Structures are given as structure tokens and as C-alpha cells.
Amino acid sequence: MWADLSPYLLIFARLSTAFIFALSAANKLRDFPAFTQAVAGFQILPGRWVKPAAVFLATAELAVVAMMLLGGPFLLPGFLLALVLLSLFSAALMSVLARGIHTSCNCFSASATPISSFHVWRNISFIICITAGCLLWALSTAPIEMNLLELCLLSIVAATFVLLVDNLEEIVTLVRPV
Numbered sequence: 001m002w003a004d005l006s007p008y009l010l011i012f013a014r015l016s017t018a019f020i021f022a023l024s025a026a027n028k029l030r031d032f033p034a035f036t037q038a039v040a041g042f043q044i045l046p047g048r049w050v051k052p053a054a055v056f057l058a059t060a061e062l063a064v065v066a067m068m069l070l071g072g073p074f075l076l077p078g079f080l081l082a083l084v085l086l087s088l089f090s091a092a093l094m095s096v097l098a099r100g101i102h103t104s105c106n107c108f109s110a111s112a113t114p115i116s117s118f119h120v121w122r123n124i125s126f127i128i129c130i131t132a133g134c135l136l137w138a139l140s141t142a143p144i145e146m147n148l149l150e151l152c153l154l155s156i157v158a159a160t161f162v163l164l165v166d167n168l169e170e171i172v173t174l175v176r177p178v
Contacts, residue, residue, distance in 0.1 A: 006136055006139060006140065007140070007144040007146070008146075008150070008154060009132065009136055010133060010136040010137060010140060010144065011144060011146060011151070011154050012154055012157060012158050012161075013079075013129055013130065013132050013133025013136060014068050014071070014075065014133060015068075015154055015155055015158035015159075016126075016129050016130075016133075016158040016161055016162055017064065017068050017078070017079065017082050017126075017129070017130050017133060018064075018065050018068035018069060019158055019159050019162040020082070020126055020162050021061045021062075021064040021065045021068075021082065021085075022065045023108050023162065023166070024061050024107055024108050025058055025061035025062050025065065027106070027107070027108055028054070028057070028058045028061070028106075029058060032054070032058070034106055035054055035058070035106050036050060036051055036054040037106075038103065038104060038105065038106035039053055039054045039057075041101070041103030041104065042092050042095070042096055042101070042103065043096075043099070043101055043103075044092055044095060057085070060081060060085055061085065063078075063081060064078050064081050064082045064085065066078075067081065075137055076134065076137050076138075079130055079133045079134045079137065080134070082130045083127060083130050083131065083134070086123050086126055086127050086130065087127065089107070089123055090120055090123040090124065090127070093105065093115055093119050093120050093123065094120055096115050097115060097116075097117065097120070101115075102114045102115075103115060105119050107119065108166050113169070116169060118168050118169035118172070119169075121168060122165050122166060122168050122169075125165045125168075126162075126165065129161070
């Protein structure tokens with residue numbers, strides 16, 4: 001049974017990773033000055049490094065998307081780059097929380113919502129998914145052949161997963177008793 005599901009799980013991890021970074025990069029590019037300001041708000045880098053870091057991060061996110069779409073020999077490096085980026089983002093978020101800085105993340109949407117532990121949990125959820133993709137890649141033995149319907153359904157499931165995890169704080173706020 002595991003062997004039957006692993007190709008689908010690998011494609012799910014690949015699509016989820018592509019959606020995560022496509023959504024994030026699109027937001028950053030839509031309002032790059034706001035993203036640059038968010039990087040400055042983390043108070044981690046000297047001022048002269050903020051804009052180059054913002055350019056590097058947005059470019060690296062686009063590279064992850066490209067590697068997920070290209071697949072083949074680019075798939076594992078794409079997963080690894082995604083893990084490095086999410087780990088860096090998570091460390092930066094935890095640093096902001098530990099120092100009590102009140103700033104917005106501006107990660108997946110232009111929002112004034114201050115960074116909270118939900119942002120860290122979101123990233124941990126994505127890290128788990130991408131780590132599973134790495135492991136499934138390592139265990140895969142044959143090329144994956146999938147028909148269009150299967151690919152469309154997996155795309156819907158992956159996009160739903162990304163949107164649910166990205167909106168975790170809002171969902172919890174809605175269902176939490178007042």
C-alpha cells in the first residue's frame with residue numbers, strides 16, 4: 001500500500017512546495033517596498049543589507065518554484081533550498097518574537113497583523129511537508145506517471161493544504177470560543 005501511495009505523496013509535496021513559494025513570491029513582488037520594509041522591521045540586518053536581502057529572498061523563492069516545476073534533477077535541490085529558506089524564515093520569526101518586536105511578517109499577504117507563534121507553526125507545518133518530499137524522493141524508484149485528472153485533484157488538495165495552513169491563525173480565531 002505504501003508503495004502505491006508514495007508517488008502521489010511525492011507529487012503532493014512537490015505541488016505544495018511550489019504553491020507555498022509561488023504564493024509567497026507573488027506577494028513579495030506585488031508590493032516589493034512593503035516586503036523590504038518588513039525585512040527592515042525584523043531588525044536583524046544592517047540597513048544597507050535590507051534591500052539586497054529582500055531581492056535575494058524573493059529570487060530564491062522563485063528558484064524553488066522553478067525547480068519544483070522542472071522536477072527531475074532539480075527536485076531534490078529545490079526541496080533542500082525550500083527547507084533552508086523556511087528554516088531561515090522561522091529563525092527570523094522566532095528572533096522577532098523573542099525580542100518582543102511588533103512588526104508584520106508580510107510573508108504570504110500584505111497584512112498589518114503582527115508576527116505571532118502561528119507564523120512559526122505555519123512554517124513548521126510546511127517544513128514537515130517538504131521534509132516528507134525529500135524522504136519520498138530518496139525512496140522513489142521509478143518515474144511518476146500520472147494522468148491529468150489525478151494531477152488536477154492533487155493540485156486542488158495541495159493548494160487547499162497551503163491555504164489552510166497559511167490561514168491557520170484566522171481559522172483558529174474563528175473556531176476558538178470567545
